[in-house]
Amino acid sequence: xxxxxxxxxxxxxxxxxxxxxxxxxxxxxxxxxxxxxxxxxxxxxxxxxxxxxxxxxxxxxxxxxxxxxxxxxxxxxxxxxxxxxxxxxxxxxxxxxxxxxxxxxxxxxxxxxxxxxxxxxxxxxxxxxxxxxxxxxxxxxxxxxxxxxxxxxxxxxxxxxxxxxxxxxxxxxxxxxxxxxxxxxxxxxxxxxxxxxxxxxxxxxxxxxxxxxxxxxxxxxxxxxxxxxxxxxxxxxxxxxxxxxxxxxxxxxxxxxxxxxxxxxxxxxxxxxxxxxxxxxxxxxxxxxxxxxxxxxxxxxxxxx
Amino acid sequence: xxxxxxxxxxxxxxxxxxxxxxxxxxxxxxxxxxxxxxxxxxxxxxxxxxxxxxxxxxxxxxxxxxxxxxxxxxxxxxxxxxxxxxxxxxxxxxxxxxxxxxxxxxxxxxxxxxxxxxxxxxxxxxxxxxxxxxxxxxxxxxxxxxxxxxxxxxxxxxxxxxxxxxxxxxxxxxxxxxxxxxxxxxxxxxxxxxxxxxxxxxxxxxxxxxxxxxxxxxxxxxxxxxxxxxxxxxxxxxxxxxxxxxxxxxxxxxxxxxxxxxxxxxxxxxxxxxxxxxxxxxxxxxxxxxxxxxxxxxxxxxxxxxxxxxxxxxxxxxxxxxxxxxxxxxxxxxxxxxxxxxxxxxxxxxxxxxxxxxxxxxxxxxxxxxx
Numbered sequence: 001x002x003x004x005x006x007x008x009x010x011x012x013x014x015x016x017x018x019x020x021x022x023x024x025x026x027x028x029x030x031x032x033x034x035x036x037x038x039x040x041x042x043x044x045x046x047x048x049x050x051x052x053x054x055x056x057x058x059x060x061x062x063x064x065x066x067x068x069x070x071x072x073x074x075x076x077x078x079x080x081x082x083x084x085x086x087x088x089x090x091x092x093x094x095x096x097x098x099x100x101x102x103x104x105x106x107x108x109x110x111x112x113x114x115x116x117x118x119x120x121x122x123x124x125x126x127x128x129x130x131x132x133x134x135x136x137x138x139x140x141x142x143x144x145x146x147x148x149x150x151x152x153x154x155x156x157x158x159x160x161x162x163x164x165x166x167x168x169x170x171x172x173x174x175x176x177x178x179x180x181x182x183x184x185x186x187x188x189x190x191x192x193x194x195x196x197x198x199x200x201x202x203x204x205x206x207x208x209x210x211x212x213x214x215x216x217x218x219x220x221x222x223x224x225x226x227x228x229x230x231x232x233x234x235x236x237x238x239x240x241x242x243x244x245x246x247x248x249x250x251x252x253x254x255x256x257x258x259x260x261x262x263x264x265x266x267x268x269x270x271x272x273x274x275x276x277x278x279x280x281x282x283x284x285x286x287x288x289x290x291x292x293x294x295x296x297x298x299x300x301x302x303x304x305x
Numbered sequence: 306x307x308x309x310x311x312x313x314x315x316x317x318x319x320x321x322x323x324x325x326x327x328x329x330x331x332x333x334x335x336x337x338x339x340x341x342x343x344x345x346x347x348x349x350x351x352x353x354x355x356x357x358x359x360x361x362x363x364x365x366x367x368x369x370x371x372x373x374x375x376x377x378x379x380x381x382x383x384x385x386x387x388x389x390x391x392x393x394x395x396x397x398x399x400x401x402x403x404x405x406x407x408x409x410x411x412x413x414x415x416x417x418x419x420x421x422x423x424x425x426x427x428x429x430x431x432x433x434x435x436x437x438x439x440x441x442x443x444x445x446x447x448x449x450x451x452x453x454x455x456x457x458x459x460x461x462x463x464x465x466x467x468x469x470x471x472x473x474x475x476x477x478x479x480x481x482x483x484x485x486x487x488x489x490x491x492x493x494x495x496x497x498x499x500x501x502x503x504x505x506x507x508x509x510x511x512x513x514x515x516x517x518x519x520x521x522x523x524x525x526x527x528x529x530x531x532x533x534x535x536x537x538x539x540x541x542x543x544x545x546x547x548x549x550x551x552x553x554x555x556x557x558x559x560x561x562x563x564x565x566x567x568x569x570x571x572x573x574x575x576x577x578x579x580x581x582x583x584x585x586x587x588x589x590x591x592x593x594x595x596x597x598x599x600x601x602x603x604x605x606x607x608x609x610x611x612x613x614x615x616x617x618x619x620x621x622x623x624x625x626x627x628x629x630x631x632x633x634x635x636x637x638x639x640x641x642x643x644x645x646x647x648x649x650x651x652x653x654x655x656x657x658x659x660x661x662x663x664x665x666x667x668x669x670x671x672x673x674x675x676x
Contacts, residue, residue, distance in 0.1 A: 198400065200398050200400040201400050203394075203396070204396060205402075207394045207462075208393065208465065
């Protein structure tokens, strides 16, 4: 009896020699499989479709399925697409810089100055999300418009006689609307990285002779860098592809690459070219993101050089 | 460097007068006055919440005084920010900058002095050598162990050549072996550099080992400021006595005095005359008195050949064996609680058992009279 029992146990342990998954791994996979399937279906599959499309050609009503790089050649050489791409990156870059620069002092104030009710402050920061983004963009039109709140306010104060026109229906308006919309997304990661800074490090810097400004640039900012980089990515990546804001408040010289992609898929009826533009934009954004992630690692490893 | 000032002739480097700190209604510090001498190893000793760290942070410039003054090197420090004070601090958490290498950490404070690169490197390496971390400069600071971080923090502070080095419980995070090693090393380092060290600790043994003088603090006040020996032998009051080492307390009565001796009647021991130098409390006429006896000031007489100035017989109620020492609790007739006696376990000496009768030897020099 004991012999049998021991031999079976040996057999049973010997059989799955290299288990592909242990018990925890298997149950983990089971747990994540519904969202994983969803992600595959809704993210990977469309992406593959778009990539495939980008190598095809549109012949009026039907599609030529021979693989070609013609769309990419057009996307990268046509001056209009290049202009839109560069403008998207420029607007996004400015939005990112403005958002992070505005978010940092708020996050800093929250982390270092607010001692009571921090949760309430964070809650207040999320209030803009309570209304739809579309509504907020329209509100910017009301504020920035020719006879809008801003202009009539300035006129009433006697600061201007003619309404300012450079604040709506151009790139400036896009920057203002996007920077406002994305501010909370930038505040939170910066706030978290500031919260994580051991306060005795700041005292140590002061103790070693640094005044407040020096201390900020030598300790606080470097240690907050992971949050700043995260905020930069969180704002930069989605805003490059934004098309609602430029369409509503961007006028003609505020249009971005995503507006062109939308046109190609819609009115222009050239899905392959639209796909090539989309993939190109994605690659450029990915490349820039990797640079930032690499920068982030340099800041956090503590190896200095 | 060779003429390290001795405690007696040194001038005052830190002069704290009537320092008070209130947090709302709580008095963290309640009128602290102390003079810390140049070149001494000074400890602030007390239980947590006694205000010792607050006082240290005030000297460093991190906390503001509610009232009173602190002068460093003769200059009043009111309104002088931490970065302009001639003090440097070793933080309890060490506060090593995680984004900098070991060398960059150590060089942090020197960067402002704009030294030539080679000189800077030489200074950093010398500072690292001083704390036995030579060659560790290029390492990432997060790759250092707790003990090494502590040394980095020390090098980073000492490279600034401060007038006063402040140490906020620097050894509390280390394990026992490393802590004991660092206690001796810190003391040696302090003697070598000749800088005034102010150590905050709750560990009385640490304070005794390392310090020239110790201020024992309770509830925001200094209970006693004395050398380790004086503190141990003649504690100012019962609270200090029980905080520093082990002290047996016995009830007695003052029955008279003459010249330089006080006559006592101690319930458990009998009548004895004690030199006035062993009395910390004011003796006025006949009064109840608290008598303190250290465990090592009593002996157990193991056989007939051993003699003592005075003898009393009791019953052993507890035995704790420490290897090199054995601690006996002995119940004496007429005493409220057993008294603790420590005996060195010398060769051939047996450990007595609970319940055995023991002859306890003592003398008038064993005793201090406390408030």
